[in-house]
Amino acid sequence: MSKYWEEQLFESVKKVARSKVIYGLVLVSLIGFLAAWQIGHLGAHNWLYDEAGYIAVPWMVATGHTLYTEVYSPSPPLFNLSVAVAFKIWGNSVEVARAVIVAYSALGLLAAALLAREISGRVAGLAAVLLLFFSPEYFRLSRVTMSEVPAASLALISLLASLLYWRHGRKGWLVLSGLAMAASLLVKLVTLFALPLPLLSLALRHLYPLTSNARRPPAGKMKGMALDFALWAASFCLPILLCLLIYDPRAMYEQAVALHWQGREFHPVDYNRRGPRILGYLWQDQGLLMLALGGSLSCWLRRSRQALLVIAWFLLATVMMANQAPLTAHHMLPMVPPLAILAGVMAQEGWDSWLALIRHGRWRRALLPAVSVALVAFYLVNWPALAESNRQAMAGTNTPEGLVEDAISLLEQVTAPGDFVISDDPLIVLLAGRNIPPTLSGADWRRLRVGYLTAEQLVALSDQYDASAIVFWRERFDSLPTYTQWVEARFEAVEIGTPLHRLYLPSELSRSPNTTFGHKIQLLASRVDETHLASTGQLKVTLFWRALRRVGGDYGIYLKLVNPAFHIWGQQDSRPYHDGSPTWTWREGQIIYDPRQLELLPGTPPGEYHIEIIPVEIYGTEALEADTGEPVLLGPIKVPRRPPPPLEALDIEHPLEATLGDKVRLLGYNIESGFRPGDGIHLTLFWQCLAGMEQDYTVFTHLVDGESRIWGQKDNPPVDGLYSTTRWQTGEIVRDQYDLPISPDAPVGDYKIEAGMYLVETGERLPVNGGDAVQLSEVTVAW
Numbered sequence: 001m002s003k004y005w006e007e008q009l010f011e012s013v014k015k016v017a018r019s020k021v022i023y024g025l026v027l028v029s030l031i032g033f034l035a036a037w038q039i040g041h042l043g044a045h046n047w048l049y050d051e052a053g054y055i056a057v058p059w060m061v062a063t064g065h066t067l068y069t070e071v072y073s074p075s076p077p078l079f080n081l082s083v084a085v086a087f088k089i090w091g092n093s094v095e096v097a098r099a100v101i102v103a104y105s106a107l108g109l110l111a112a113a114l115l116a117r118e119i120s121g122r123v124a125g126l127a128a129v130l131l132l133f134f135s136p137e138y139f140r141l142s143r144v145t146m147s148e149v150p151a152a153s154l155a156l157i158s159l160l161a162s163l164l165y166w167r168h169g170r171k172g173w174l175v176l177s178g179l180a181m182a183a184s185l186l187v188k189l190v191t192l193f194a195l196p197l198p199l200l201s202l203a204l205r206h207l208y209p210l211t212s213n214a215r216r217p218p219a220g221k222m223k224g225m226a227l228d229f230a231l232w233a234a235s236f237c238l239p240i241l242l243c244l245l246i247y248d249p250r251a252m253y254e255q256a257v258a259l260h261w262q263g264r265e266f267h268p269v270d271y272n273r274r275g276p277r278i279l280g281y282l283w284q285d286q287g288l289l290m291l292a293l294g295g296s297l298s299c300w301l302r303r304s305r306q307a308l309l310v311i312a313w314f315l316l317a318t319v320m321m322a323n324q325a326p327l328t329a330h331h332m333l334p335m336v337p338p339l340a341i342l343a344g345v346m347a348q349e350g351w352d353s354w355l356a357l358i359r360h361g362r363w364r365r366a367l368l369p370a371v372s373v374a375l376v377a378f379y380l381v382n383w384p385a386l387a388e389s390n391r392q393a394m395a396g397t398n399t400p401e402g403l404v405e406d407a408i409s410l411l412e413q414v415t416a417p418g419d420f421v422i423s424d425d426p427l428i429v430l431l432a433g434r435n436i437p438p439t440l441s442g443a444d445w446r447r448l449r450v451g452y453l454t455a456e457q458l459v460a461l462s463d464q465y466d467a468s469a470i471v472f473w474r475e476r477f478d479s480l481p482t483y484t485q486w487v488e489a490r491f492e493a494v495e496i497g498t499p500l501h502r503l504y505l506p507s508e509l510s511r512s513p514n515t516t517f518g519h520k521i522q523l524l525a526s527r528v529d530e531t532h533l534a535s536t537g538q539l540k541v542t543l544f545w546r547a548l549r550r551v552g553g554d555y556g557i558y559l560k561l562v563n564p565a566f567h568i569w570g571q572q573d574s575r576p577y578h579d580g581s582p583t584w585t586w587r588e589g590q591i592i593y594d595p596r597q598l599e600l601l602p603g604t605p606p607g608e609y610h611i612e613i614i615p616v617e618i619y620g621t622e623a624l625e626a627d628t629g630e631p632v633l634l635g636p637i638k639v640p641r642r643p644p645p646p647l648e649a650l651d652i653e654h655p656l657e658a659t660l661g662d663k664v665r666l667l668g669y670n671i672e673s674g675f676r677p678g679d680g681i682h683l684t685l686f687w688q689c690l691a692g693m694e695q696d697y698t699v700f701t702h703l704v705d706g707e708s709r710i711w712g713q714k715d716n717p718p719v720d721g722l723y724s725t726t727r728w729q730t731g732e733i734v735r736d737q738y739d740l741p742i743s744p745d746a747p748v749g750d751y752k753i754e755a756g757m758y759l760v761e762t763g764e765r766l767p768v769n770g771g772d773a774v775q776l777s778e779v780t781v782a783w
Contacts, residue, residue, distance in 0.1 A: 023122050027113055030126065034133050035106045038143045042098040050330075052427035052474075054145045055097045056441040058083035059430055062092060068251040070438045074446065076256045077243050078186035079147045092430070097145040105142035108153030109133060111160045112337050116344035118163050119299070119307045123351045128344030134386060135285050135336050137329060140393040147188040148333040154184035155191040156337055159313070162201035163306055174202075174228060178235025186239060189257070191334055193316040197309050202228045204305055254452075263446035267326040274322045281332050282339075285386060287379025291343035294375045298349045299342070307345065314338040346375060403497040406527055406542045406595070407471065408432045410494070413525035414509045415468040422462050423471035434468075437461050448479055455483035462487075470504040494544065494591035507589060515632055517615050517624035521555075521583070522546040524591060526634050528611065534640045537602070541611060541634070543594040545576060547586035555583045555624060558614040559598050561637070565720035567737045569609060569639075570600045575618070583615075602645035603686060603735035605723040610635035644688075644733040652686055658774040660757055661766035663691055664725070666774050667733070671753075675781050678744040681712065683776075685736045685755060689728040696724045697757040697766065701738045702773075704752050711746040711781075714738045725757075748782050 057073045061084040065071045073080055083100050090096045109129045117125035132138055141149050161177035164170075177198045184191045206225040243252070282289050299307035317334045324331050350372025411421060411432035421429040424443045426436045440461065447453045458480065462470065470477075470487050477483060478500075491504035515523040522545065529540035541559060554575070561570035575582050576594040586592065598611065610633040615624040626632045647655075652668035659665045665688045673681040683701055696717060703712030717724050718736050728734065740753070753776040758765040765772035 023125075027110070027125060027129070030129055031106050031109050031113070034109065034129070035102050038102045038105065039099060042095045042102070042143055050444070051145045052425045053442045053444055054079070054147065055083070055094060056426035056430060056436070058087060058097070059092050059427075060436075060438050060441045062087035065438045066247075068247050068255055072255060072439045072442045072447070074255055074259055074442055074444055075147060075188060076186045077247060077252070078183055078239075079150055079188065082150075083145070094145070094427070094431070098143050101141075101145055101149055102143055104150035104153045105138075108142075108149060108156055108337065111153060111156035112341055112344075115156065115160050115163065115310065116341045116348075118160070118167070119304060119310065119341070120295075120345040120348040121352070122348075124341075124344035124348035126344075127347035128340045131288055131291070131343045132337060132340035134390065135288055135340060136386065136389045136393065137281075137284075137333050138336050138340075139390045141330055141333055146330055148190060148330050151184050151188040151191045152334045152337055154180050154187060155194040155334070158184060159194065159197050159201070159309060162198035163309070166201055166205040166306070171231065174232055175235045177201075178232040179239060182236045182239040186243060189260070190320075190331060193320040193334070194313060196316070197313060198232065199229065200312065201309055202232060204308075208305055259446050259450060259452060262450045264325040266446075266449050269323060269325050271322065274327065277327065278318060278321055278332065278335075281329060282335065284389065285336075285339075285382075287375075287382040287386070288336075288339050288343050290378050291346045291375050292339040293342075294371060295342035295344070295346035295349070298345060307342070310338045310341050314342075346372060350376065402529060402540055402542070402595070403501055404428060405529065406593070407473070407496050407501065407503055409527035409542065410496075410503060410525045410544055411469060411471075413513065414505060414511055416511055419468035420465035421469045421471060422458065422465070422467045423473065424476035425471060425473040428471055428473060435465075437465050443476055445476055445479070448476055455480040455486070458483045459486050468506070468509075472500075472502040472504070475500055492589055492591050494593050496593050497595070505591060514628070516548065516627045517632075519627060520548055520551050520624065521586075521615065522548055523613065523632065528634055528637060530637060533600075533637075534642060537600040537604075537642060539570075539598045539600070539611070539637065541572075541596045541598055543576075543596070543613070545586075545592040545594060547583075547588055547590045547592075549588050551583040551586050553583060553622070554618045555615045556618050557594065557596075558616045558623075559596060560612045560614070561598060561600065561604075561609050562612050562633075563607065563609050563720060563722060565722075566612075567720065568601075569604045569735075570598050572596055572598045573616070600639065601735060602649040602651075603733045604639060604642075605719050605734050605736075606639050606641040607719070607722050608636045609639055610637065641729070641732070644731055650686055650733070650735075654777065656774075658768050659690070660768045660774070663693055663766060664689055664697075664728075664757065666755070669755075669776055671777055671779075673742075673779075675742070675779050676783060677742055677746045677748075677781060679742050681740040681742065681753070681779075683738045683740055683753070683755075685738070687718070687728075687734045687736055689725075689730055689732045689734070691730055693725045693728060695759060696726050698760050699736065699738070699757055700755065700773075701740045702754045703740060703742060703746075703779075704754060705749065706752075711743045711751065712740050714740045742781060746781050749780070751779050751781055753777050753779065 054075070057071055057075070058080045060071045061067055061080055067073055067077055067080060083097050086096050086100045109132060112128045112132050113125035116128035133142070138149070158177045158180035161173045161180060165173035165177065181195060181198055184194070203225060206221045206228070296311055299311070314335060317338070321327060321332050321335065353372065407428050408431050411429065411434055415421065415432075415434055417433055418435065420435045420437060422440065423429045423436065426441050426443070429436045443453060458477070470491060472478060487504050491506055493502050493504050495502055513522070513524060517523070523543065524546045525544040527542040529542070532538050532540070539561070543557065556573050556575050558573040559571060560568050562568060574596070576592050581592050581594070613632045613634065617623070647667065650667070653670045655668035657665060657667065667686040667688050669686065670684040671681060673679055675681070681703070685699070698715055698717050700715045701713070702710050704710055718734060723734065754773040755776055756765050756768060756773040768774055
């Protein structure tokens with residue numbers, strides 16, 4: 001009976017595995033889930049080094065400029081057009097451009113899965129999807145706006161269509177193969193190595209057919225092969241001819257082809273280093289490489305001619321990478337898909353062999369299952385390192401955090417919406433809502449070195465478009481000393497974080513804020529980054545100062561986080577730029593970059609706050625008041641509700657535990673005062689909510705003498721009336737500040753401070769320790 005049920009179980013598993021519908025749903029669901037995850041993490045890191053150009057070109061095309069004649073582009077047209085169409089539909093943004101890459105990536109994963117299934121089986125297809133997705137370079141490039149993933153995905157579709165034509169003989173697959181290969185090369189020429197593979201597939205179909213056509217005479221085979229080649233070539237040439245008709249052929253050739261070839265002379269190929277570099281690139285996913293080797297061996301043993309095409313892909317890609325100049329990590333991405341497909345084949349072989357071993361019990365044939373288990377185990381052992389590499393890739397960026405945003409913010413505040421800005425990173429300008437000359441959408445290093453963009457041309461463009469600012473960000477303009485000298489003679493530089501990141505502004509700005517202090521310094525621009533406020537309680541504040549004249553004094557900048565009652569909830573003070581740029585060193589017209597961190601006081605309640613800015617003399621008491629006579633405030637800043645801080649973080653000077661009506665506990669208080677008649681007492685209370693409250697209570701703070709007469713009083717709802725008790729959550733800790741005045745008529749002597757809560761409507765107080773008030777400090781009022 002047990003053997004019967006065992007056979008039934010295996011038959012059920014086989015039926016499920018053979019169901020095309022179920023397999024298709026599983027495959028599409030898996031790829032859809034991975035794509036949805038990618039869409040949810042499009043903003044996980046700033047753009048990579050070359051990504052700015054890949055976004056700026058379609059951005060300009062989407063605004064109506066013509067590719068190649070107006071908009072410079074070192075890439076073939078299809079990639080730019082696909083992103084430009086997405087911009088037209090969903091708007092211009094980095095996230096939309098990256099979503100296009102995710103769509104291309106999903107096509108690539110689907111093509112890899114179907115190729116692996118076509119060669120080996122359905123388990124191979126599912127395994128190929130996962131192995132390819134988590135391969136470090138594919139994981140990184142599948143959601144950033146660069147063209148390697150789209151080009152490789154379309155080339156995979158071309159190869160898949162040729163294999164399907166080999167099997168089924170339908171001309172539609174042949175046409176699709178030619179169109180997809182042309183599309184791949186019209187995205188990027190990096191897949192040029194794959195061009196012979198569909199043709200090889202066509203030749204193998206006629207030489208080694210999978211159907212009864214094997215008995216056709218040689219002449220018939222050659223005629224059929226020639227017709228197939230002609231149809232494939234026509235399908236391949238059609239998209240290319242359309243592009244030549246739509247765009248200026250000479251401009252397209254010079255920018256997308258000739259420029260790259262001429263740029264090779266600046267990066268001579270060192271074959272002694274290429275081998276180790278390519279091997280090191282492949283070894284970063286050791287488990288995938290070993291599984292692929294096992295899959296290759298399995299295909300060789302089975303004499304799989306279809307797998308030969310995948311192996312040829314890898315070999316041809318490796319040869320092309322050995323001659324690529326320059327060679328960077330993203331160029332080598334096309335070597336990864338065949339490894340994932342072959343690794344999937346190994347997974348299929350292991351699956352099939354284990355099922356056969358368990359069902360038939362032929363343990364003498366256990367070598368292949370043992371090898372498959374060893375290779376999978378090797379992959380899993382290396383998985384933690386792989387996962388950590390992918391995690392770092394998500395957080396990786398070429399620019400320190402916040403510097404790009406600081407540059408964008410400065411441009412937004414000192415230039416007008418219609419202004420033109422010259423930049424070697426055009427995306428910074430576009431994200432600031434400003435214009436770039438269309439021909440500078442791609443100011444890459446090849447164009448500068450080959451001489452397609454010269455210092456004289458940049459000077460002419462700067463004058464022609466009356467540049468309101470010039471941005472040196474990617475070290476590209478620095479390679480033109482003549483242009484650098486021209487800019488420095490006419491503009492004032494501000495270094496943003498490092499000397500490499502510079503923004504040049506003219507003496508007369510398009511928009512000049514009137515926030516000045518003592519007619520000495522001007523707050524040119526500011527930015528408050530609330531990104532980490534909820535998690536760390538910190539605000540990143542960036543200030544840009546301009547010296548209107550020699551400042552003379554040594555001033556620090558005092559920042560206060562204040563609520564509408566101007567109570568302080570966080571503060572920071574130092575000389576500008578981490579004490580590295582004292583005001584007495586500033587020269588007239590100089591612009592200073594001043595980044596700061598401001599930390600909230602623990603227990604700060606949620607709500608709306610502002611940051612007040614006050615320049616204060618370091619060795620004195622003089623403050624430079626704003627020339628408007630009004631406080632200079634940044635914001636508003638919305639502080640979210642945060643988890644309760646640990647008690648020791650509150651720095652409570654007078655701890656106690658007083659429970660009021662089983663609703664709230666007073667954890668302690670801090671007190672500051674000179675304790676003289678007419679003075680004020682600054683009192684900070686620390687409340688902890690014990691249970692949700694349905695009524696709004698008012699807090700009272702009283703200064704009373706020995707006969708309970710009140711000589712000072714401050715009653716209001718918590719947090720200056722801005723955070724009512726009905727909003728408090730159980731367990732929440734609320735910092736609450738009061739300015740309790742001492743009556744000018746208060747006689748010298750000893751007093752007590754009392755605090756508590758009551759309902760305004762009835763005057764009923766919350767009971768506490770058998771009374772109705774918490775006794776705080778005993779203080780002495782004296783002259």
